[in-house]
Amino acid sequence: MKKTSYWLSAALLMSPAITWSQEEVEIKVQQLTEHVYMLEGRGGNIGLSIGDDGVFMIDDQYAPLTPAILEAIGRLTDQPVKFVLNTHWHGDHTGGNENLGKAGAIIIAYDKVRERMSTEQFRKLIGGRTPPAADAALPMVTFNDRISFFMNDDEIQAFHVAPAHTDTDSMIYFSAADVLHTGDVFFNKRFPFIDVDLGGSIDGTIAAANLALEMTTEKTKIIPGHGPLASRQDLMDYRDILLTVRNSVAELIGRNCTLEEVLAEKLTESLDETWSWNFINGDTLVSVIYADLAKNRQPGAE
Numbered sequence: 001m002k003k004t005s006y007w008l009s010a011a012l013l014m015s016p017a018i019t020w021s022q023e024e025v026e027i028k029v030q031q032l033t034e035h036v037y038m039l040e041g042r043g044g045n046i047g048l049s050i051g052d053d054g055v056f057m058i059d060d061q062y063a064p065l066t067p068a069i070l071e072a073i074g075r076l077t078d079q080p081v082k083f084v085l086n087t088h089w090h091g092d093h094t095g096g097n098e099n100l101g102k103a104g105a106i107i108i109a110y111d112k113v114r115e116r117m118s119t120e121q122f123r124k125l126i127g128g129r130t131p132p133a134a135d136a137a138l139p140m141v142t143f144n145d146r147i148s149f150f151m152n153d154d155e156i157q158a159f160h161v162a163p164a165h166t167d168t169d170s171m172i173y174f175s176a177a178d179v180l181h182t183g184d185v186f187f188n189k190r191f192p193f194i195d196v197d198l199g200g201s202i203d204g205t206i207a208a209a210n211l212a213l214e215m216t217t218e219k220t221k222i223i224p225g226h227g228p229l230a231s232r233q234d235l236m237d238y239r240d241i242l243l244t245v246r247n248s249v250a251e252l253i254g255r256n257c258t259l260e261e262v263l264a265e266k267l268t269e270s271l272d273e274t275w276s277w278n279f280i281n282g283d284t285l286v287s288v289i290y291a292d293l294a295k296n297r298q299p300g301a302e
C-alpha cells in the first residue's frame, strides 16, 4: 500500500542505521561569514564555527560520513572539533556522535535528546522502533533551556524551543555572524516531516517558524535542517504553506472527513512540484497533519 511505504521511508530517513559508502556522498562546503560555514552531505545540514578557539559543530549526519566530514573540516582548519551540538535526537542529525565523541569532541544537547537516544523509541503511526544509541553517542553535556558558547569572536546561543518537529528541538543563533541554524523546525523548499508520534506537532512547528521569523531580519542567513541555505523570505514562505495546509486539513476534520477524503481533496496540488522531495510529498504532509490534529480532537466534540 502506498501510504505504508511513506511511513517506512520516514522511519528509514530518521534511522541512524543507514549505511552507504562515503564515496557516494560529496560534502559540499559553503562559507557564510568569516567564521561560519554550512556543510551539506546526506542527512541534516551541518553548521560550523571555525577559528582559533576550535571548531564548534551543529549536527553530524550519519556515522559512515564522519571521515568525509572531518576531511572537509580539515581542509578549512587545523583545529579539532571541540563541541558538537545536536539540534534534536533524530539519527540523520546525530549519527556521527559516537565517532566524533571518540575523536574527542564534547557532545551537547537539550536534556530530552539524551533521554530519547538512550531508550528504545516506538512510533505507532510509522510502526518503527529506534533502538537506543550506544553510550558513546549520547550527549555528555545537556541543558534544559539555553546555553551559550563564547568562541571564535562570537556568542553562539543554543536554545530549546517548545515541541515542534520533535519534543527535543533547539535552534542555534550565531549572534555576531547573524546566522541562525533552525534544525528541523524548518525545511527549506521541502515539505517537512513532523514527528507527531513522538512529541512533535504541526502547530508547534508553525510557532517555532514564527519565533525564527521574529529573531531574524532580511540580512540573516538561515541554515535549515534540510534544503539549501535560506533567507527570511524562504522561511516565511514555508510558514505560510504550513499554515494554509494546516487550516485546510483542520476545516475538513471539523466536517468529520476521513483521511482518505482529505487526501482526495488534493490540498497541496499547486505545491507538490516545488516542495515534494524524497518520500515526503503533499500526501505525506497532509497525512501527518491529519494524524496530529485528529488525535487532539475530543471524541464526540463535533
Ligand SMILES: [Zn+2]
Pocket: 014, 088, 090, 165, 184
Ligand atoms: Zn528530524
